[in-house]
Amino acid sequence: MLELRLVQGSLLKKVLEAIRELVTDANFDCSGTGFSLQAMDSSHVALVALLLRSEGFEHYRCDRNLSMGMNLNNVSKMLRCAGNDDIVTIKADDGSDTVTFMFESPSQWNLSHSVFFFFFFNLWCLCVEWETKIFKNNFWLGQDKIADFEMKLMDIDSEHLGIPEAEYHAIVRMPSSEFARICKDLSSIGDTVVISVTKEGVKFSTKGDIGTANIVCRQNTTVDKPEEATIIEMKEPVTLTFALRYMNSFTKATPLSSTVSLSLSSELPIVVEYKIAEMGYIRFYLAPKIEDEEEEVKPQV
């Protein structure tokens, strides 16, 4: 039996929007630790890893490990039916080939209304010593609408990669909106981005038919809001080239977090990580473009 209740249902919508462009079908793995997903894109160039820890859910029940294969576009369709403020509950029975999404819309009452009403209602209850079960359970939250959607599950063959730990030469933390803007701007000029991290800062550059572009972000910690800071932790300079179209896919996760961290190491995939507040993360791994390919051609035949 699986039952997950997430008050911030919009978060799940954002997660799906972040990954559905990259991955079409994927297995959602549920275990005692949390709700996770790992999938590669069809060309095996990028990998996405999602983790929503059990602590982040209002209610989390997973009797035994369960893997649910879903078409992400279909999930997205389902989740679009939920309002941004809806509470989302995911339910699945062991051995079942369906999953149920339940959306509970809160009432139009806001918190101040609830507090005000609670105070006087309790006062009145004390006076008349009248309480009902209905009031106890749902009245205060005031859900007006409860909808549930059942979706068929799929059998998806995929192997779960144990992503090895690695020490990265450079880690850049920057505002996620800034990173998204950079990727968007550069992709209008070229198809690849060269990310080079030096002690001066991080440079994003591209080259295209119409010209070249270089965007340098220097370390900037003196900002009012910590999420606006650009922090560069560099052990050694690193320069890698990546396909911008994947980067742009990754930036679909921008709404999930105000900051993004890029971890780079020579000859390793870049890790673009968006932290999901208090719950977990979504990490994108992208293989760099190989710069030196030996030509196995004889000089003359």
Next chain:
Amino acid sequence: MTVQYVMDDLKRRSAHGGALKIRRNQLLFGILKDVVDVDDFTALINFNRVNLSWSLGQNSWLLQKFVEKHRHGLQVIYSLSGWLKSNPQIYHIRLVSGLKLEEVKREFEDGCSVQVYSIQAGILKDPAVLWSAEFVQSEELFNQPATFDNCLRDNRFCGVSNSFVKRSVDGKSITVTATATALRSKSGFGVTMLSKYDGIIKSSSAAFPQQEKTQNEHSKILPSSHSSIVTDGEKGNTVQEVGAPISNSQHGKEDITSAHADQKKGHIQKTSSGRGGSLANLWDRASAKPQPLSPSMETSSDAPKTIFTADAQICARETMDIVSSDEEGHNVNYKRDSKGRNGRKRRVVLDSSDEDIKDENAMSLASPGFQKEQLATDSTCNAKNLTGKGCVNLEEQKSTKLEIKTLKEAGTPPVLLPKDDSEGALKNKTGWVSSSEKVQSHFRGATDKNKKEILPNSVSTSPKPRKLLKTCIDERGREVSEIIWEGEPADSGANEKKAATINGENRLPAANKAPGDVHSSSISASTNILSKAGSKKTAKGGAKDPKQGNILSFFKKMLIRNILRL
């Protein structure tokens, strides 16, 4: 134990310097043995590697000693250089395996130079390994930071020195001050040729201090065994040409092995415009563009037979210098003529005929095929560095042009010249023999193309389609290679396209040509447009970029690393 590991190990150890240097040779012996003991048939130690990786001179001698000590289980490739017994005499350099050494040695006259070129664990199946081994070594050194002083910067182990490039020995800079020699009296180029004595076991002193010796040696210049009379087309000047003379008359044969093995570097030096900057930069500059075909090709239009000597480099260097000079309106022809058997002089022929210039330009520019050939020549130069045949083409091209000029003057359309005659003339002039058939046949293709351009109706003499590798260095210093088929019916059209491709590549580096992309950019423009227009589509199952790495392979690598760490 891999070769790389061994090399790193040695570098690490040598980094400690001091006392370890004393034992370097012994150490090297041990490491060489480790390398060849491994049944890695690709492991190859050539003398250049000893040079470049471990900064050791006298490498050939070291290898020789090593071979003597560890004869068993070793495959040796020797470099033979000397005069062939054939008539007419030809100075010849050849790489032969140890098995055939005696057999090939018989073809040479007595006193030919025999040096160990490389040692390896097994017999090489593909001679290209020889080339790639050297290329990788050179590339490694060139990839080092510009501030890092490695032996390639000043080409210090090359037998040919260049006055514009300062060499440093143990941190001290040595400027090659070229004194007046017969070689440079006219041109002013400080190119001196180092001569080493008696092949295998010879002067153990460092290469640089030999320069004084060299001055003396150059005063004794061997007479060329061949000379040919070539008539200048326009002026009717008759210039007696001499094959490139071989210096060192006392010993007869010149040890040019080091020269030719370092020919790649020598090539770099040739391109030096005299500022003596980093050789890596010079190489980059020189190779980024194909050498222009210009009247300067004619300037040193002699047809040397001893093409592997420093003379060939001098010729090429003159050529480059003339190209870089800003003399306009004057066709400066540097001719060499022979004054007797014991000396040689160069004559500067100033030809102010504009027509001539135009003609030459027209000929060279209007023939993309020829330009392509020039590119191919460059690549062949690169590819053939080890065998020392590289720059033969250059010389041969010159000789072909010369031939055409001669025919012009005689009033005979060049195309009427039967192919065989042309070849014969070429052969006679260059003295080139069957051992270099590839090169010659390659050039023959160029000659044919020239003929076709002049008279397309001439009898087709195109050779069989031949695969060539065009190599050039792009603006970021990477080597860009392209395979072309020479001699196909639609060759000229294809060549034009390819030439355009190359030019286009220089002008508009395609966006999806990420750094490192070496594909032909002929489709890049259209691909760019397409990929931009439909990048989302291509992201989902479109044609995969071959440059794009697979993430699984990276994770595997990471796993392996982690395992190795544990």
